[in-house]
Every structure is written in structure tokens, then in C-alpha cells.
Amino acid sequence: MAFVEFREVTKYYQMGEQKITAADGITFSFEKGEFVIIVGPSGAGKTTVLNMLGGMDVCSGGEIRLEDKLVSSYGSRQLTEYRRYDIGFVFQFYNLVPNLTALENVELACQICREPLDPAQTLKMVGLEDRMDNFPAQLSGGEQQRVSIARAICKNPKLLLCDEPTGALDYNTGRTILKLLQDTCRNTGRTVVVITHNQAFTSLANRVITIKSGKVTSIAVNDHPMSAD
Numbered sequence: 001m002a003f004v005e006f007r008e009v010t011k012y013y014q015m016g017e018q019k020i021t022a023a024d025g026i027t028f029s030f031e032k033g034e035f036v037i038i039v040g041p042s043g044a045g046k047t048t049v050l051n052m053l054g055g056m057d058v059c060s061g062g063e064i065r066l067e068d069k070l071v072s073s074y075g076s077r078q079l080t081e082y083r084r085y086d087i088g089f090v091f092q093f094y095n096l097v098p099n100l101t102a103l104e105n106v107e108l109a110c111q112i113c114r115e116p117l118d119p120a121q122t123l124k125m126v127g128l129e130d131r132m133d134n135f136p137a138q139l140s141g142g143e144q145q146r147v148s149i150a151r152a153i154c155k156n157p158k159l160l161l162c163d164e165p166t167g168a169l170d171y172n173t174g175r176t177i178l179k180l181l182q183d184t185c186r187n188t189g190r191t192v193v194v195i196t197h198n199q200a201f202t203s204l205a206n207r208v209i210t211i212k213s214g215k216v217t218s219i220a221v222n223d224h225p226m227s228a229d
């Protein structure tokens with residue numbers, strides 16, 4: 001069985017009288033240690049897929065598995081545990097606590113984990129050893145995103161899920177962030193899933209899942225992904 005598996009997953013949102021289909025029979029799988037990019041135009045259903053994988057939203061039908069666990073059968077209590085212990089999230093707008101330093105932001109996330117990594121060590125890994133005592137407002141967008149990546153990795157999650165992590169950054173800074181995520185995957189064997197609408201980044205992944213109008217339109221496997229530089 002694959003590490004992560006989506007089987008015929010659907011998601012409907014009810015908006016008054018209108019039923020919106022955000023995911024329309026999504027099927028894919030990938031293995032532990034893969035660097036997966038989910039790409040597609042705005043409104044395609046990418047965030048919906050990532051939120052269901054991360055236990056932030058529930059599917060309307062189909063099956064979602066992580067390892068041998070049927071996540072799609074979890075109730076709200078199990079989902080809270082799943083989000084807390086198994087998943088690390090990285091968001092477009094960083095979501096750092098403004099009145100805590102970089103180090104304190106990472107330490108805070110570690111307090112709710114079972115087996116956290118060392119916060120200072122993790123910040124060093126993302127290249128911020130000299131900025132640990134800075135507050136978010138004193139850091140550039142790229143640096144804030146590095147803090148948020150350190151905060152997610154520090155939880156030592158099974159899956160690192162990143163929703164448009166480059167969305168608020170210029171192209172070169174965004175590329176550096178994707179390179180960092182690629183390195184994290186290569187050097188530590190962590191499984192990373194990144195959403196982007198930027199086709200230019202897909203050469204970095206070893207699996208590219210393209211989603212359009214709630215459907216998977218292609219899955220490309222690349223055994224020799226490019227190294228970002």
C-alpha cells in the first residue's frame with residue numbers, strides 16, 4: 001500500500017441552493033520521501049485537496065489514507081490529533097505570531113508535539129541561525145517563510161503540507177524556498193507536498209499532480225528532478 005492514497009475523493013460545498021463540486025473523483029498516491037507538487041489554475045481544487053489530506057476539511061466521498069490509516073473515517077477528535085501530530089502546515093502568509101521571536105514561534109509549535117525536533121537546530125537548518133531572536137516584522141518575506149517552515153518541520157510530522165508557500169514572494173525568493181523544501185525532502189527523507197499555480201516550479205518535484213476543475217488531469221513522475229539554484 002502507498003504511503004498516501006486518495007481514492008475517488010469528492011468534495012461538495014453547499015452555497016445556499018447551489019452545490020459546488022470542488023473535488024470530483026480525485027485519485028492519486030505517492031510514497032514516503034517524495035517531493036510532490038500539486039499544480040493547477042486558481043479555483044481548480046488544490047487547497048481543497050490539501051486541506052482534506054491535512055485533516056482541516058472532510059471529504060464528501062471516497063477514501064483518504066496515510067500509511068495504513070483511513071483518515072477519511074476519522075471523527076473530529078481524531079482529526080485534531082492527526083493535525084497536531086502527523087501534519088506540518090506551511091501557508092502563503094506565514095501565520096507567525098507577531099509578538100514572538102523566530103525562535104519563540106518555533107518553540108510554541110513544539111509545545112503541543114510528542115517528539116519535537118530541537119527548535120534552534122531546525123532554524124539553523126533553514127539558514128536562520130543569525131535571525132533567531134528577530135521578530136517577524138524584522139524579517140523579510142522569504143525569512144518569515146523559513147521560520148514558518150522550521151515551525152512546521154519542528155513538529156517532526158509525517159507529512160509537510162505547503163499551500164502556495166511562494167505566493168507572497170518574488171520569483172527568485174520563491175525558488176529559494178522551493179529549493180529549501182526540496183533539500184528538506186532529499187536530506188531528511190521527509191515527505192513534502194506543495195501547492196503552486198506556477199508551472200515553472202514543477203521541474204523540481206519528483207511527482208507532479210495536475211488538477212483542473214476538481215479532477216486530476218495528469219500525474220507525471222520524474223526520477224531525476226532538477227536541482228534549484
Ligand code: ADP
Pocket residue numbers: 013014015020021022040041042043044045046047048049
Ligand atoms: P484552488 O486551491 O485550486 O484555487 P480551491 O480548492 O480553493 O481551489 O477551490 C475549489 C472550488 O471550491 C472553487 O470553486 C472554490 O470557490 C470552492 N470552494 C472552496 N472552499 C469553499 C468553501 N468553504 N465554500 C464554498 N466553496 C468553496
Ligand code: ADP
Pocket residue numbers: 056079080081083084089095112
Ligand atoms: P488545537 O486544538 O491545539 O487548536 P488544531 O486541531 O486546531 O489544534 O490544530 C492543530 C495544528 O494544526 C496547529 O498546530 C496548526 O499548526 C494546524 N492548523 C489547523 N488548522 C489550522 C488553520 N486553520 N490555520 C492554521 N493552522 C492550522
